[in-house]
Amino acid sequence: MEVIHPRCAGxxxxxxxxxxxxRVQGRGSRPTRSTVTTWDSMTARILDLREHLGxxxxxxxxxxxxxENDPVALANLAQRSLRSKIPELTKxxxxxxHDHHRFMAALYLHRIxxxxxxxNDLSARIEEAIAPFLLAREILVSIPGFSRxxxxxxxxxxxxxxxxxxxxxxxxxxxxNTDGSLxxxxxxxxxxxxxxxAHRSLAHAHHRRxxxxxxx
Numbered sequence: 419m420e421v422i423h424p425r426c427a428g429x430x431x432x433x434x435x436x437x438x439x440x441r442v443q444g445r446g447s448r449p450t451r452s453t454v455t456t457w458d459s460m461t462a463r464i465l466d467l468r469e470h471l472g473x474x475x476x477x478x479x480x481x482x483x484x485x486e487n488d489p490v491a492l493a494n495l496a497q498r499s500l501r502s503k504i505p506e507l508t509k510x511x512x513x514x515x516h517d518h519h520r521f522m523a524a525l526y527l528h529r530i531x532x533x534x535x536x537x538n539d540l541s542a543r544i545e546e547a548i549a550p551f552l553l554a555r556e557i558l559v560s561i562p563g564f565s566r567x568x569x570x571x572x573x574x575x576x577x578x579x580x581x582x583x584x585x586x587x588x589x590x591x592x593x594x595n596t597d598g599s600l601x602x603x604x605x606x607x608x609x610x611x612x613x614x615x616a617h618r619s620l621a622h623a624h625h626r627r628x629x630x631x632x633x634x
Contacts, residue, residue, distance in 0.1 A: 434458070474500055476527075482515055483524045544570060554578040 424443040429436055436457045444450040477495045486492060493507035500507075548555060551573045558569035576582070 478511070479523055479527060483520050483527065485520070487515060548573065551578045 425441070427438060427440045429438050437454060438457065439452060439454045441450065441452045474496050477497075478492050481492055481495060489508045489511040492511045493504045496504055496507055548570060554573055555566070555569045558564045558572060559566055564572075572578075580586075
């Protein structure tokens with residue numbers, strides 16, 4: 419089942435600038451909030467962007483894990499433009515943070531770092547494997563709805579060679595449920611062309627590609 423995150427961020431990077439959208443899901447009567455900011459490509463603004471995406475927060479959590487409990491010292495870990503909010507940060511950081519909180523925060527930070535390292539290793543491995551198909555990936559990404567990830571899934575599942583499919587109907591382009599199964603109305607046609615159990619990850623990619631269009 420697809421995971422829906424209550425808070426997420428997206429970054430669109432070009433040679434000229436980077437556009438960042440931070441989206442926070444609403445609850446009850448509170449509406450969903452989306453904030454879009456634009457950052458130019460100069461070094462100072464890139465450092466500001468890093469701060470905007472949460473580097474000082476990580477430093478404060480790490481300091482708490484290492485035993486620092488002084489709100490003033492923690493607030494002074496703020497960087498660049500966030501330093502103008504040190505009085506507010508000092509008030510926000512004045513609370514209880516016991517050994518169990520420290521243990522759990524360290525556990526979560528360790529897990530985040532481990533997952534980040536794994537993702538970086540996998541990304542490097544994917545870049546090695548995708549090297550012969552860079553042109554195909556570039557063409558796919560130019561299609562509306564195709565992210566880089568979706569394009570890489572298509573290439574991995576098809577080998578960037580559609581000639582292996584007798585017809586277009588032999589690829590799983592039918593709408594599917596989030597677990598990869600076909601809706602009841604599509605089962606009969608799937609049995610006819612033999613794709614009910616084939617290429618599940620490709621079917622998920624189709625679903626992911628179509629999802630943004632369903633929300634516009």
